[in-house]
Amino acid sequence: MDQFLSAQEVQAYHLQLGLKENFCIAPFTTLLLEPDGKVGACRQKGSEFPVGNILHQSFEEIWNGSFLKQWRQEFLDGNPQICKTDVKDKQCNLCPSYNTLLKNTEFKIEQAQRPRKIAFNFNGQCNLECTMCHIWQKENGLYDRIGFWDQIDPWIENLEDVELLSGEPFIQKDTYRLIDLLSVKRPLAKWTITTNANWKFNNFIKDKLDKVDIKNIIISLDATNEETYKKIRKKGDFQQALKTLRDLKKYEEVRISQGKSPLNIRINFLFQKDNWQDLKNNSDFCRAENVEGFKTFVYEPFDLSLLSYSESERIHILEWYLSHLNSQDLISSFRVIRPLIDSLKKVDKIYFYDCIRSRMNEG
Numbered sequence: 562m563d564q565f566l567s568a569q570e571v572q573a574y575h576l577q578l579g580l581k582e583n584f585c586i587a588p589f590t591t592l593l594l595e596p597d598g599k600v601g602a603c604r605q606k607g608s609e610f611p612v613g614n615i616l617h618q619s620f621e622e623i624w625n626g627s628f629l630k631q632w633r634q635e636f637l638d639g640n641p642q643i644c645k646t647d648v649k650d651k652q653c654n655l656c657p658s659y660n661t662l663l664k665n666t667e668f669k670i671e672q673a674q675r676p677r678k679i680a681f682n683f684n685g686q687c688n689l690e691c692t693m694c695h696i697w698q699k700e701n702g703l704y705d706r707i708g709f710w711d712q713i714d715p716w717i718e719n720l721e722d723v724e725l726l727s728g729e730p731f732i733q734k735d736t737y738r739l740i741d742l743l744s745v746k747r748p749l750a751k752w753t754i755t756t757n758a759n760w761k762f763n764n765f766i767k768d769k770l771d772k773v774d775i776k777n778i779i780i781s782l783d784a785t786n787e788e789t790y791k792k793i794r795k796k797g798d799f800q801q802a803l804k805t806l807r808d809l810k811k812y813e814e815v816r817i818s819q820g821k822s823p824l825n826i827r828i829n830f831l832f833q834k835d836n837w838q839d840l841k842n843n844s845d846f847c848r849a850e851n852v853e854g855f856k857t858f859v860y861e862p863f864d865l866s867l868l869s870y871s872e873s874e875r876i877h878i879l880e881w882y883l884s885h886l887n888s889q890d891l892i893s894s895f896r897v898i899r900p901l902i903d904s905l906k907k908v909d910k911i912y913f914y915d916c917i918r919s920r921m922n923e924g
Contacts, residue, residue: 568655574663581639585654588612588632589672590662592624592716593680596699596727598707602629604680604726605653606644607861616707620715625671633670650858650900658753658777662721675715678722683735687728689757690795691783693833693865696727704735710742717747722776724753731760737769744772751776751822755829758782758805759797767812775816777825779855780806784830785839785846792835806850826852832897833859837867837878840894841885858897868904875901879913888923 565571575584585603593601598616600623601607612632613623623629635641641648648654662677685699704710723743730736731754743750752773758780760766782802784790790799806826813824828850830836830843840856847854859866867878879901886894895917902913 565657565660567657568652571655571657571660574660578663578668580668581636583639583641583648583654584636585641585644585648586660586663586666587654588629588636589666589668590676591678591680592676593682593724593726594704595682596685596696596701596703598703601680602632603644604724605647605651609861615709624676630670633672637668637670650903651896675717675719677719678724679716679720680724680726681735681739682725682727683739684733685728686733687757688732688759689729689797691757691797692793692795692835693831693859693862694727699728710738713742714746717743720747720750722753723747723750723773724755726755729757729759730754731756731766740769740772749774753777753779755779755781756805757794757797758802758809759794760805761801762805762808762812770812771816771821774822775824776822777827778809779827779829781829781831783833784836785842789836789839793833803850806852810852828852828854829857830854831857831859832867833865834867834870835865837897838881840882840890840897844890844893856894856897858900860900867901872905872909875904876909883913883916883920888920891917891920 565574572582575582587603587605591602593604594615595601595611598614599609599611600613600615601610602612603610612628613626615623618626632643635643644654653659665677667674682696683704684701685696686701687697690697720743723739725736725739750773753776756778780802782790783793784799787799790797790802806828809824809826813826817823828847830839832840843854843856860868863869867875870878879898882891882894882898891898898917902910902917905913
């Protein structure tokens with residue numbers, strides 16, 4: 562299968578392929594290049610979970626290095642330890658979008674083929690200083706200084722998916738250089754771009770996006786109102802983000818009429834101390850903007866995570882969710898609610914899981 566509609570479909574296909582229940586495709590297909598030279602293999606694990614460093618290791622030393630081999634082994638054995646919490650709480654291994662690469666994946670510890678997905682996070686350059694992010698503090702221009710652009714061919718030999726994450730791709734010249742290069746060398750690659758949308762859509766950006774096949778554009782918003790937005794996304798403009806979202810939707814209509822790929826725009830909400838009550842308005846906001854919303858939970862930095870609250874405070878938040886969210890919102894918010902429940906003592910954990918099940922059954 563090339564496309565999946567749900568995590569359940571992904572899980573069923575994993576089993577059909579003979580893969581273990583907790584299998585994840587990431588270490589078999591993916592590398593993330595970071596502004597400081599670190600190389601990762603999973604977006605969910607983040608930029609501070611390196612499997613190598615481009616400043617000290619060759620491509621081959623990273624791609625078939627001891628750490629990635631161990632990671633692959635754990636998933637092939639069905640006993641993930643590196644991703645134990647991620648698989649349990651986030652179920653990110655079942656992401657329909659990530660698993661589109663399953664068809665030609667080599668399920669081996671030692672990989673003969675090159676990565677099929679790369680996140681090119683060339684620079685820390687960003688126009689925002691978000692409270693939960695430190696990428697904007699990282700350096701710029703490293704890949705120019707080490708001559709990476711002249712050595713890029715081995716990295717992109719099998720490239721099918723391109724991802725741009727940090728800092729803000731649409732204000733970085735390297736984004737457009739990469740588009741110009743890959744639209745010639747890997748024209749069938751599908752692009753996922755994560756943006757803060759604090760920039761103005763114009764003809765230059767339109768002409769560049771016209772060159773590539775878009776898989777998703779993900780707008781990191783984290784708030785449904787201006788007041789909350791200002792607390793989290795320092796230097797950000799909530800109204801500008803909304804305008805860019807709406808401009809992208811209009812452009813998407815033009816793309817589709819021209820036979821190009823849709824943008825499949827999605828808004829991402831990362832729930833933390835400053836916005837946990839926004840969970841109530843999240844669904845209504847996304848419906849009003851006619852765009853899919855995706856909810857995730859802040860684990861790090863820990864001081865911003867809801868898990869850093871006292872147990873009584875975490876119980877208060879869960880009680881608030883039970884009294885303010887309807888059954889459908891509880892279901893769609895389970896990624897946010899589950900880590901809170903699992904952090905409680907056994908008796909409270911049982912109580913809240915029973916409450917959640919009862920409410921879900923009502924729906």
